[in-house]
Amino acid sequence: MRREGSAFQGLGVVLLKELSDHLTSIRMRVLEWLIVLVALAALYGAIQQIKDTTAEDPFLFLRLFTTSRDPLPSFVSFISFLVPLMAIGLGFDAVNSEFNRRTLSRILAQPIYRDALLFGKFLAGLITLAISLVTLWLLVIGLGLLLIGIPPGAEEIGRGFLFLLVTIIYAGVWLALALLFSILFRSAATAALVTLGIWLFISFIWPVLAGAVAQIIVPPDPRYLALGLPTPGTAQAEQILARFSPSTLFAEVVVAILDPTTRSLGPIYLSQLQGAVLGAPLPIGESILIAWPQTVGLIAGTIMLFVIGYVVFQRQEVRA
């Protein structure tokens, strides 16, 4: 027997309320200013660097995102660092705050399902992040136009837009993770610390650890070592392990999309490069093909984390 009515009844109401909460919260304002200031710093560095060095580049505009000038990292590195922070900041107390304010049972006693509440909270968070990222993106493009003085081509705009989309998906992964921990832990502080801990581990420790673990799984071949080359098996294992981290996936997608000369995201044999014109840019369709598996991985990760949270939330007792 099916339950009556739609699971999405009241979704719009929850969504609008959460969205207005996010957009008016002080937390959001702090996060936005953090991102804007840091991004401007990165952009400034990039523009200086571009003015100094790049004379001719068919994709000059995309360099805005990827070029760095010491001591500042590039815009993309900043984004991959700050977007998770922002997503976690928005999501870590989504559900447990309702418990702690003792509003959950009162809200769930209204004619809506829990589904609507959880979906509404996730979508509101994602839309908030999307609004901020679109604003930031437009800001960067606008400043780029003003400061470089060369209009971007259609393909550059296309690639830049894809980069924006992937960044929003990447934010979704972290938002879903934060939401999951806000369901699992009743204390918002615990949820925030655990989520941040996992973010640090996945983004900064795991890529290093992946190499070590790969060497245990597939020990390097001494013949390759003697030649100073990486063992193909070990390199492959390392890459597979590293790709469990959304940060690695995001970095790979960004390289494929923002650098049109990227032909592969993994180790390839020299034989596979036969006949290739190295350094020649790929059409945008080919770049998407290269980045597609990673993008799907990010989307799948978001859905998986959300579903785990959903199942736990459905089974949770509502009493505080």
Added chain:
Amino acid sequence: MTVEIVIEAKGLTKKYGHAVAVDHISFSVGRGEIFGLLGPNGAGKTTTILMLLGLTEISGGEVRVLGFNPGREPLSVKRRVGYLPDTVGFYDQLTAADNLRYTARLIGFKKAEREKKIADGLGRVGLSEFADKRVGTFSRGMRQRLGLAEILMKGAQVAILDEPTSGLDPHATAELLGIIRGFKGEGVSVLLSSHLLERVQSVCDRVALFSGGRIALMGSVAELGREVLGGGYVVDIEADGAGLAERLALIPGVSGVEKTGISKLRLHADRDVRPEAAAEVVGMQGRLKFLGVQEPSLDAIYTRYFENQPNEGMTVKEGTRHAA
């Protein structure tokens, strides 16, 4: 008297693993009735309420709220039933009216009727002037009243109130009970839970005494009094007069006279014998200083009942602590 039944539970059971929080309880609530679920913390009151609202899975038995099955048709139930949770919470950063607006939107009220319903609800609980104040500044009593305003705004046919008076001062309690009585006047059925027996005695038409996940006793306070306290009335008299005790013992219906102090007597009778006792004292030129009858109190019923059944009453079974 045929009363329309709004809530009916038959053999309702809730298990958490092997622990039984609510154990085959059956009761029914009629339209316009105030029904009290009373009992100590952990007796299964809140769990029962959550099952009525479809907010927790039912392990066994059947329940109908306004003819709907809360497990399968929760939206129909929740559209018609108002719920005030134990220590109700609101969004502190929003105003009272905004909190109600959010609920009104969730219920699905149209914009036109929304504002009027909200104003009505707030007016009925005396919070009109605080409509645009942030709930963060509200006292506990005001929050409880705001919770009742939400139920009024919803136009609920059944109001389920979980510990509505806990933690309130006597004045706020009296106000709240007044509003709850108002529900009855409009034909709204009220199911309220409490561990404070004295407070709710005055408003409940019928009560169910919970213990260890079961309903130990059910009925009106007077009925329970007769059943548990042996149907006796106790009349206390303070009066002077030689041989008064012997004269009072002769009043029809008096089963015993007991001396409780200097010129203080206690009569045990099967009816209220105050008029006859007063006449006797006055008749023999005695000076009547005090005359009072002990109403059966829930406290007394409860204590007496569980004194008599030590195995069932106070020993809260392992696991029922879930049901706070």
